Amino acid sequence: MAIDYQYSNKPDSLSSNELLFRIRKSLLDAFITTLLALAVFGPIVGLELDGYDFQLQLKSLVSILGVIFTGRLVASLFFQTSQGEKLLEKFSRKDTSIRVQPLNQKAANGYWIIALFMLAGLMVPFLASKYWITVIILGMIYVLLGLGLNIVVGLAGLLDLGFVAFYAIGAYGLALGHEYLGLGFWSMLPLAALLAALSGALLGFPVLRMHGDYLAIVTLGFGEIIRLVLNNWTQFTGGPNGVSAPAPTLFGLEFKRRVKEGTPFHEYFGLSYDSAYKFIFIYLILFALVWAVLYINHRLTKMPVGRAWEALREDEIACRSLGLNHVLVKLSAFMTGAAVGGIAGVFFATYQGFVNPTSFTFFESALILAIVVLGGLGSTKGVVIAAFVLTVMPEVLRDFSEYRILMFGLLMVLMMIWRPRGLVRMTRSSFQPPQTVRQAMEGVR
Amino acid sequence: MTSSSDAILTIKGLNMQFGGIKALENIDFQVPRGSITALIGPNGAGKTTVFNCLTGFYRATSGKIELNAHKTKTSVTSVLGESFKASDLWQPVRFGRRLYYKLFGGSHQVNRAGLARTFQNIRLFKEMTALENLLVAQHMQLNRSFLAGIINTRSFQKSEENALNKAWYWLEQLDLINEGNQLAGQLPYGKQRRLEIARALCTNPELLCLDEPAAGLNPQETAELAKTLNTLRSEHKLTILLIEHDMGMVMKISSQIVVLDHGLVIARGSPDQIKNDPAVISAYLGTEEETGVPEHEPALA
Ligand SMILES: Nc1ncnc2c1ncn2[C@@H]1O[C@H](COP(=O)(O)OP(=O)(O)O)[C@@H](O)[C@H]1O
Ligand SMILES: [Mg+2]
Numbered sequence: 186m187a188i189d190y191q192y193s194n195k196p197d198s199l200s201s202n203e204l205l206f207r208i209r210k211s212l213l214d215a216f217i218t219t220l221l222a223l224a225v226f227g228p229i230v231g232l233e234l235d236g237y238d239f240q241l242q243l244k245s246l247v248s249i250l251g252v253i254f255t256g257r258l259v260a261s262l263f264f265q266t267s268q269g270e271k272l273l274e275k276f277s278r279k280d281t282s283i284r285v286q287p288l289n290q291k292a293a294n295g296y297w298i299i300a301l302f303m304l305a306g307l308m309v310p311f312l313a314s315k316y317w318i319t320v321i322i323l324g325m326i327y328v329l330l331g332l333g334l335n336i337v338v339g340l341a342g343l344l345d346l347g348f349v350a351f352y353a354i355g356a357y358g359l360a361l362g363h364e365y366l367g368l369g370f371w372s373m374l375p376l377a378a379l380l381a382a383l384s385g386a387l388l389g390f391p392v393l394r395m396h397g398d399y400l401a402i403v404t405l406g407f408g409e410i411i412r413l414v415l416n417n418w419t420q421f422t423g424g425p426n427g428v429s430a431p432a433p434t435l436f437g438l439e440f441k442r443r444v445k446e447g448t449p450f451h452e453y454f455g456l457s458y459d460s461a462y463k464f465i466f467i468y469l470i471l472f473a474l475v476w477a478v479l480y481i482n483h484r485l486t487k488m489p490v491g492r493a494w495e496a497l498r499e500d501e502i503a504c505r506s507l508g509l510n511h512v513l514v515k516l517s518a519f520m521t522g523a524a525v526g527g528i529a530g531v532f533f534a535t536y537q538g539f540v541n542p543t544s545f546t547f548f549e550s551a552l553i554l555a556i557v558v559l560g561g562l563g564s565t566k567g568v569v570i571a572a573f574v575l576t577v578m579p580e581v582l583r584d585f586s587e588y589r590i591l592m593f594g595l596l597m598v599l600m601m602i603w604r605p606r607g608l609v610r611m612t613r614s615s616f617q618p619p620q621t622v623r624q625a626m627e628g629v630r
Numbered sequence: 631m632t633s634s635s636d637a638i639l640t641i642k643g644l645n646m647q648f649g650g651i652k653a654l655e656n657i658d659f660q661v662p663r664g665s666i667t668a669l670i671g672p673n674g675a676g677k678t679t680v681f682n683c684l685t686g687f688y689r690a691t692s693g694k695i696e697l698n699a700h701k702t703k704t705s706v707t708s709v710l711g712e713s714f715k716a717s718d719l720w721q722p723v724r725f726g727r728r729l730y731y732k733l734f735g736g737s738h739q740v741n742r743a744g745l746a747r748t749f750q751n752i753r754l755f756k757e758m759t760a761l762e763n764l765l766v767a768q769h770m771q772l773n774r775s776f777l778a779g780i781i782n783t784r785s786f787q788k789s790e791e792n793a794l795n796k797a798w799y800w801l802e803q804l805d806l807i808n809e810g811n812q813l814a815g816q817l818p819y820g821k822q823r824r825l826e827i828a829r830a831l832c833t834n835p836e837l838l839c840l841d842e843p844a845a846g847l848n849p850q851e852t853a854e855l856a857k858t859l860n861t862l863r864s865e866h867k868l869t870i871l872l873i874e875h876d877m878g879m880v881m882k883i884s885s886q887i888v889v890l891d892h893g894l895v896i897a898r899g900s901p902d903q904i905k906n907d908p909a910v911i912s913a914y915l916g917t918e919e920e921t922g923v924p925e926h927e928p929a930l931a
Contacts, residue, residue: 283757285811481780487790488779489765489772492758496766499755506685506749507767508741508833510734613759615811618798 211261218257283611310468315461320580325471326529327576331556331568333525339563341518342498344401347408351381351523353545355530360428360540370433381527382520389519416542427541430534432463482565494518561607638663638837638869644693653679654893666870668880671890677873685747686710686737699744699836711735746835748826750842756815763814764797767832800828820851840872856883
C-alpha cells in the first residue's frame, strides 16, 4: 500500500503546508491507481466485440474509473487521519498465528453452537425453496472437497493441484458403476471412496518421495490426465457427452415420477409428485455425512496419524529421525483426502443426475485449493466457512457473475495481505499434567 | 579400547564422498555401551557428516555401520535399501529382505533400531506444543488404528494416556514441565535444545546422538546439560555420542573422545590422552603455535 507512515505519530494539528502535501500525495496515489485500473479494465470493459469488429465502450469505462479514482482518493485521505491509521493498524496486524487453548478454558458452549447449527441445517430443506436447497447441497459438496483437500494440503502440507481427479473418480464411479454394473447410489458410496483412495495410493506411492514443487506438478498432471481420459475414451465414458447418474433411493423407493417396477417414493407415501423430494433426500444424507466427516476430522487431529501429518508438514527430516516412515504417513494423508474427495464426487453426480468432463477442470482444483487457503490451512471451521463463501456467494451475486473470477482473485489478494494464515486462527489443544507433575510444578514455583 | 563385543555402535572403513569432495575417509571407531563418547574436531571436519551417515540420512559411499541395540544387530547400510545383486536370485530370503527395505527402508528404520538423534540446527515441530512434539516421537509405540481412534475405544484412550504420561515424565526430567503446553517454536533457545533431547528420548533409544547440544547455551545451562547427560547415562542406561565444541564439558563428561580433522580420525582415546596428543593440539591450534609440536601435520590434509 502506498501510504506514507512518517507522520503517524504527529499530533492532529497540522500546518497548512503539511495538509497541502498530504492532499497532493493522495491525489497522486489516486491517479496512479486509476492508471493501473485503466490498464486492467480498459481491454475488459472498454472494448466490446461486435463480430470481427469492436466498439469502444467509453461510458462504462469512464464510470468505473471515476468510481475507482474517488474511492482511492477518499481512502487515501481517510487513512491519513488518526482514525484511519488506527483502523489500518488493526487490519495489518499479522498476529493471526497459532494459539494454544488455555487449560481451564474448555469449549463449554461449543456444544450449544453445534446443536444450533444442526437444528438449523435440518430445518432448511423443509423451509427453503428447491433452488436454495440445491445451492446449499453444492455448498456442502464443496465443504466435503475442502475437508478432503485440507487433510492433504492443510494438515500434511502436500501441495496437491490435481485434487479434482479424485472428485471425478467418485462422480464417474457412480455413473459408470450404474451404467455397467448396475450398482446404485448406496453401494457406490463406499466403493467410490475406496476407488478414489486406491487411485490416490497408486499415484502417491511413487510420487510422494518427491518434494513440494515436483509433487504439485505431478498432481496437476494427474488431474489433467484423468479429465482427458474421461473426455477421449468415448466408448467407455461417453466422452464429452457424459453419462447419466442415478439418484439415491430410500430403502429401494425411487424419487422418479414413474418407475419401471415397484412404486415410486411419492406414491408409497401417498404424496403428489414433487421433484424437490429428491433434493431434500440428498440434502439430508449429505448433511449427515458432512457432520460425520467433520467429526472424523476432529478425531484425526487428536490421533497419532493426524499428529504425524502435522509433524510432517512442520519438518520431514525430524519426522524421519523419530522413526516415522514419511512415505507411508504422506500416503495415508493422500488416501484419506482422496476418499473424501471421491465421496463428494458421488454426491455431485447424483445431485446433477449426469456427469461430463467439463465439471472436472483445473479451475475446480484451484477453487478447492482456494477454499482450503482461505479457510486457514488446517482449520476445519475455516474450511466450512470458506466453502460456503466461495460457492454460495456467486449464487447470491448472480448479477455480477461475469466478474466472478476477478472477485475471486481480488479476495485472494486481500487475504494474502491481511489474513495470510486464513480466516480462522488455529487453536492447539492443551493437556492437563498428571497429579505427580502438578505437585512438582508447585514445588518449582 | 573396548572389545567389540560390548560396543553399541561399530563404524568400520566409513567413506563419504560428495561429488569429488571426500568428506570422510576411512573412519573407524566404536562406541562402547554405556559410555559417553565425544566426537570433536574443527569446523568442517566432517562430524555432522558422520552423524548423517550413521543415522541413515546420507548413504555412505562405502563402509560398515553396525548398531547393536534392542538385542539385535542392525546394519545401517542394508536398512537404507541396498541395490539388488545377481546372487539374490537363488537366495529368496535375502532378496525378500532387500525388497522390503527398498520399499519401506530409510532413516526411520535406524531410529526404530534404537538410535535417536538431535540436529545441529534445531528441528522442532515449531507450530505444535512441546507436549505434542513428544507425542509425535512416540508414534510407533501407540495405538495407530484408524477405527479405534475415531470411535475412541478404551484401548485407544489408554494408549494416549500412557503417551501423555511418558511425555510429561521426560519434560520433567529435562526441566521443562512449565513449558508443556507452549508452542515449541516460541520457547527460548536453551529450552528448545532440551526439548529436542526430550523428544529424541521419547523414541526409547539405547544410543543417543547429540549434535552440538551446548551450542548457544550459557555456561550455567551448559553445566546443567552436562549433569543431565550424566544422569541419562547412569540412571537410564543410555549410551551417548555427542559432537561438541565446548572442551571443558567434553573433557569433564566423556569417557572416550574421537578427534576428526579433514574427514580423518586423527586420534581417539580417553580425555587425558587426547589433551596431550600432539596431532590434536596442532589440528586445533595450528602448527605455528609454540607447543613444541613437530610440523608433520600436512600429511593429514
Ligand atoms: N550434503 C552435502 N553436500 C556436499 N558437501 C557436504 C554435504 N554435507 C557436508 N558436506 C561437506 O562435508 C564437510 C564436512 O561438513 P560437516 O560434517 O558439516 O562438518 P562439521 O564437522 O562442522 O559438522 C564440509 O566440507 C562440507 O562442505
Ligand atoms: Mg556440524
